Amino acid sequence: MLFSSSTFLFLFLPIVCALYLLMRKEFRDHVLLLASIFFYAWGEPRYVLVMLLIIVINYIGAILISKYERKKIWLLLTILGNLSFLFYFKYCNFFIENINELFGGHIRLIKAIMPIGISFYTFQAISYVVDVYREEVEPQKNIYKLALYISLFPQLVAGPIVKYHDVADQLEHRTVDFEKVTYGVKRFIVGLAKKVLIANTLGAVADKVFSQPIEQLDCVTTWLGAICYTFQIYYDFSGYSDMAIGLGFIFGFKFLENFNYPYISRSITEYWRRWHISLGSWFRDYMFMPIMFLPLARNTVISRSYRWVMKKVGNKTANALMTFVALLIVWFSTGFWHGAGWTFIVWGLYNGFFIFVETLTGWNRDRKSIGGKALQHFYAMLVIILGLVIFRSDTMQYAWHYLLTMFGAESGETIYRLIYYVDRVEIIVLVLAIACSMPLCRKMLEVEGRSQLRIAAVNLWLLALFILSAASIAASTYNPFIYFRF
Template identity: 45%
Template structure:
């Protein structure tokens, strides 16, 4: 089940909200837990057992670590066992086939690989349970002794399958002491509708263009068409993923939770470093807190800082998928971040226009590496983009794509900046009835158009569900 589906919007969500709010506060975490298990089990009835195991396993680990905190040997053993088991499960389902395939290729073997479907959201909820055990072990958070509350945290359907990655410390207080209000409910509904519009009206439409161009034989693409295609994907992945995050944050508010922001207009960045402070911020924060800083961060000299950055970016790429293109994509960004730290960052700070153009080119090329599982095909696509192949500059398809999608591209560019948000926010603060009615009508119109699209169209992928 996905948020941008008729059954979720008109069946699952209304029933869940109704049951939640007519129930006493004492059982509302239980309602979240059960509804989340139903949500997950709707599409993953077999793999729900893995999520339940992870929940119970790390709940028990937290209890033992807290109870025997004075026994360093025992708590260290439990802590390491938790990390190994969690990563082992993740590795088995996500990277087992990749590892065997590479062993076969390198050693010339023919070990049979049984491809396993990837449990939806396993990368996200594994990181969440790990962060809880780590923080309990380091005494950063109090142990959660109520398994229902802990289960609600791990399985919480608003952010279960594609983030944002919510650390236990982010919602520790709200799990058992949150306040649902009409104001927060209204904010949540607004945020959900805006996210739905991003996903359905923007990401899906521009994504269809990218699907068409990507499906064209690369020898038949013109140079400009290749650029149009990957720029379309650049917008698709942003509005798809940030739209999902907006819907997740909005749903969280409806149920009284304040999830962390996951995007902050990343395409206005003037350096790769800034881009990654604005893109998928919950993942970046997780790796910074649980990998980069424990490795030493920037505290032990430049050489170790570079080493730490390369490790983090290798893992960031590998986290996204069991394929060499993701690893290459992660290391690619890591190298540019290191270059900016060494010398380029000072220059970029002085030349904002050049800095923005440079950043967007690096990002767009990075999305080619990200999107093409076949690395060789990805490099061929980049060769076409930069006139390193025999492809023509412009053809009739180029003109057609520009004519039919020009207005959409203009909208996407504007909506990738904070201009519209700032305008709406200013209108809200004015508190005029006319402004409030206008904003409400805009939200109703976005909802109506989104529902109309969902009824009539079948192209509705969520890109980050595969991670």
């Protein structure tokens, strides 16, 4: 079930909200848990068992970690258990295809459809057991609370990836009041409008461009496609995050922000502090930092190797090498997490490369002059847009030719003018998308210290946005039978 579907908007959401808000406090968690399982089972009835199994594994794993001396073994087993599901459903066929190609094998692909949201909830589950291992939180004795944390429907299918220590307290003690509900509703509407009105519109343009054979594209068209895709992915993803955060507020949860105007960044380092913040912080907390701390461990192979390197090349170089290795692993994993394909891996490494270079050169330091800031911003946007071309492309070959066409090194024979791709509506939406990607209306939803007139105006605008979004969703169901009209 998608947030931007009529079933969710007009059936599931109002019923769940009504039941939740009018229910007594002690029953609210049950309502939410049942609703979340129903939400998942609606689209994936078979794979709800996978999610329930992961819940059970992590529940048992955390208890064993907290109870027994050999925590590390139980931690590793639990993490392996989580990752095995992810590997089987998401990555197995990728490895099989590559092995077949490399070694000329004929291993049959497995017939498994990836359960929706598995990348998100396995990472949430891993964050839980690691937090228990680190003794940051107590293991959850109530399996229903753990199930609620992992399966909570607002962030189940598209994030944000909520770390357990951020919500542990809220699972036990949270309040729902009218202000939170109102703010949540507003946030939800903003997210819905971002997704339905902006992302879908620009996505249609990007899809049109990317669906053309590369031989029929020229420089201008490729830039158009790349820019539209850049904004499509931002509004799609951040729209979903806004909806998730808004829904969280309605149910009394306060999730951390997932996007912070990433397109005002002046370096890729800054970009990744503003883009998909929950994923970036997950990799930082659960992969990058542990890797960086490995050399400090007592008498391990890695710590001994590190000390040897340090003696050979010096402290600074050894540190840089360690950082490089850590970034390599983290960004490989980041890319790979996004999809089982070489384009995703290359995109991840591409980002890691620029972060490494920025760290080495100090490029990401704050500039004082406007010219310097503008140059940094231009550099960042260029790197981001080109990276997203790789991300969007089906194959590396297509990405390569697309990039060459963008810079005029190759040019196809276009059969369409630009107007084929964009008309007035798309141009208006693109201009709005660019404007709204800047923090011009950051405080629009705040009511503290605002006049009634201003609040009323914002509320009216939000209601209008909601009606327009609902209209767009309804229009996507309009399906005249054309065939017979000949």
